[in-house]
Amino acid sequence: MMLPRLLRASESVDRLDGVAEKLAHRLRRVLRGNVLDKALRGSWIGHPAHPLIVTVPIGAWVCSAAFDALGDREAARRLIGIGALTAPAAVVTGLAEYSRLSTVQRRVGLLHLTANVAAQACYVTSHRCRSRGSHSAGMLWSALGLAAVATGGALGGHLSYALGAGVYEWQEGPEH
Template sequence: MMLPRLLRASESVHRIDGVAETIAQRARRLLRNNTADRLLRGSWIGHPAHPLVVTVPIGAWVCSAAFDALGDRETARKLIAIGSLTAPAAAVTGLAEFARLSTVQRRVGALHLAANVVAQTCYLTSHRCRRRGSHGTGTLWSLLGLAAVAAGGALGGHLSYALGAGVYEWQEGPEH
């Protein structure tokens, strides 16, 4: 019962309104409802692209934890690299959606973004530790990253399912 309360509380974090609005304005100015905007937002599939794109880094990072648990550190390291290399695409598609959010949705979106920046930082640090032979420290950073991914995912789910971000955005289907 605590998680739903925390997620609802994220809607009231007024202190980030200025930063969130600045990010949204810059994204709107950059994209200006052009072809790149439509592509990043998913007009080609009839719904936002962000939920589809995030499955790659999240899946890679979750699988890396499984391979760590199995003792296959090399596969875990490669999966961390795949997640880290694909996370920017997830961020860009998310920022394209962010530009169109309401104030309350932007608050949750900004926290979602922050959690995912923390996750990416943890996984990049993990990868660096692993490349230097410090697998134990790398595993610790991966676990911290996984916790941040879980927090970011919970916020992203709340943004979509409770606050309706991106819902019916492309009601008429893909553009022809």
């Protein structure tokens, strides 16, 4: 199958190493294991928060496609807005996790981030088009956004399940 090969190939994109290392280094410098780092990484639930947080924008955007298919333009537009407003929380929690990744994981992580930033840009553009009455252009931007978020999701899944990013990095959770 072609998708697993493409996902494995993302591990070899060593041209990203310089940018990826600089980003990780800067994030480590800012976070340094402080309270903010622990909170963003999920100390309040005892495991990485990023997988939990991403469900909101992804869910909103997928549901917006369903409402587009049903012809409810206003519900689709509102869901796109909800996704766009909640995506930054997913980015911030993901960046906190990114700061602790290995070199190969950072390569895939940077591609994952890029795909999801592209998705966010597409959905913000879609929302603007729809708000100005251009529903067909909005639907086109949404379709591009859905393709980008699916790509980002596939890379994120590969990062977690194939490369073990964030796995067994349990944190002290809330006391009982």
